[in-house]
Amino acid sequence: MSDSLIEDYAELHAVLDRIVERTSDACSELEVAELAIIHEHAVRKMGSIGLQRILDVSDREAYRAVQCVKLDEFVGQRLRITNPRKRLRQVTQLTEMHAMTGEKLPPHCPETADAMADGDLTHEHVDAVLDVMAMVPSATPPEMRDLAEEQLAEIAGHHSPREITRAGARIVSHLDPDGDLPDERDRARNRSLSLGAQDTLGMSKLMSTLDPTTRALFEVLLAAWAKPGMNNPDDDQSPEGGADDEGIDAEQVKAAADRDCRTQAQRNHDAFHALLCAAADGGLYGASHRGLPPHIIVSITEAQLRERAGIGHTTTGTDLPMSEIVKLAARAQMYLAVFDDHTGEPLYFGRAKRLASQSQRFVKFAEYGGCSKPGCPRPFSHTEAHHAEQDWADGGKTDITDLAPACGPHNRAVHDGPGGWRTEKIPDGPDRGKYGWIANGTTDPPRTNHLHRPDRILDDTAPPQPEWSEIEHALELILAEHTSAPEPPDPVIIRVIDYRAPISG
Known part of the structure; x- marks a missing residue:
């Protein structure tokens, strides 16, 4: 059976290779259009089969056989699917999952599953259907829920995903015309807040669905902190906090409001920013997170500091332009790590x-x-100190030269068994001195992660190292330009640490 299925896929690829080599030049216009329709139909059927393949991998935990710790890692990195969570949601809703007792259960959305298997729906159509189904109130009778899914599958077979969403809104309103069905479970199920990736300007979209209480609290914040003139980053005379706080001069607020050219949306953004700064400066994030202060911690090079240009990288995975780094270093209780000349602090513990x-x-x-595991997108704030030279349980040392960062799942993925990994120090090339990862049972060279520090592989030649006096002078010049700003509640903390030269404790 296994050999037969593998042979079927080999035959499929052979057919695809033949199709690639042929052209439609001899076909009529009608035949060319029909070919495009037939092709898209085949792609959609393959998408349905692909969901079953992912379920097979999940049922047998086969992702471990290709050195993946979790199923979503397999879907995102090995299958290179853009949104693994959405694809896995399709698997759980459209395939026959196994019950705890072993028998197969029918799909949660059987009509949608059949439509995709027939080649009528794309993954985008399915996502639109599932988004609508997620909005159906929990108190809806099962037979009405099934009828709604059947109608959505029918609509999806003839319309675009956007039209599915519009029609779905009407279906949901029909299921609950008086608004009586939603309960606490629906609100808890649909609450969300996610931060999108940074674009070319370094900007990010914040997408959220707020429950009523959270919305009310957010509105209180905007009412107090987003008034015209308040918390304006472009106006150094703008009061901070709430307009009616003790010590806030009403005339100063009025004068700042007269100068305020921001839109309401921009004032909302700046109020949210001011709240986060107040929370960080007030110590509300705690004393430590994974061994580091819970503040903005930035890594830049001495060349960026001298030239005052470029991008800094934070422990949470954000890229900050140099102009923003300078403002943070000058005004707030932040950590600016200029990793160059060492401090002499003990870094060896054995x-x-x-x-x-x-x-x-x-x-x-x-x-x-x-995370140092190749392809892992986890930022440094989500990592642990992995004893990369030798595991602690086997006598490894907690020395700076023997450690590498690894997220929790990948730290535990280093073992001698099947599907595991081992780590070795890379002897040469642009990654020399770092620890690379090698899959057990292979002879591949060790590879490290370039997602977080792509600048380090652009040039194998290290630039000339400046004297510390040059760096110190550059810091003094930068900070001097911003000393006119109000004094922060606590002094700026600048950590200068050497990541190149070993230090004996």
Whole structure:
């Protein structure tokens, strides 16, 4: 059976190779149009079969056989699917899952599953249907829910995903014309807040569905902090906090409001920014997170500092332009890590200490920027200190030269068994000195992660190293330009740590 299925896929690829080599030049216009329709029909049927293949991998945990720790890692990295969570949602809703007792259960959305298997729906159509079904109130009777799914599948077979969403809104309103059905479960199920990726300007979209109480609290914030003239980053005379706070001069607020050219949306953004700054400066994030202070921690090079240009990288995975880094360093209780000349702090612990120190975490952030496992998108704030030279349980040391950052799942993926990984130091090339990952049972060269620090592989030649006095002078010039700003509640903390030269404790 296994050999037969593999042979079927080999035959399919052979047919595809033949199709690639042929052209439609001899076909009529009608035949050319029919070919495009037939092709899209085949692609959609293959999409349905692909969901079953993913379910097979999940049922047998076959992702471990190709050195993946979790199913979503397999879907995102090995299958290179853009949105693994949405694809896995399709698997759970459109395939016959197994019950705890072993028998197969029918799909949650059987009509949609059949329509996709027939080649009528794309993955985008299915996502639109499932988005509507997620809005159906929990108190809806099962027979009405099934009827709604059947109608959506019928609509999806003839309309675009956008039209499915519009029709779905009418279906949901028909199921609950008086608004009586939604309950606490529906609100809890649909609440969400997600941060999108940075675009070419470094901007990010914040997408959310707020429950009523969270919305009410957010409106209170906007009413108090987003008034004209308040919390304006473009006006150094703009009051901070709420307009009616103690110590706020009403005349100063009025004068700032007269100068305020921001839109309401921009004032909302700046109020939210001011709230986050107040929370960070007030210590509401706690004293530590994974061994580092819960503040903005930025890594830049000495060349960027001298030239005052370029992009800095934070432990949470954000890219910050140099102009923003300068403002943070001058005004707030932030950590600016200029990883160059060392401080002389002890970075070697041998077997005396298992957990990495804060200084060691700073150094590893500068060196890797995030999880060192190739392809892992986890930022440094989500990593642990992996004993990369030798596991702690096997006598490994907590020395700076023996550590590499790894997220929790990948840290545990280093073992001697099947599907595991081992880590080795890379001896040469642009990644020399870093730890690379090798899949067990292979002879591939060790590879490290370039997602977080792509600048480190652009040039194998290290630039000339400046004297510390040059860096110190550059810092003084930068900070001097911003000393006219109000004094922060606590002094700026600048950590300067060497990530290149070993330091004996």
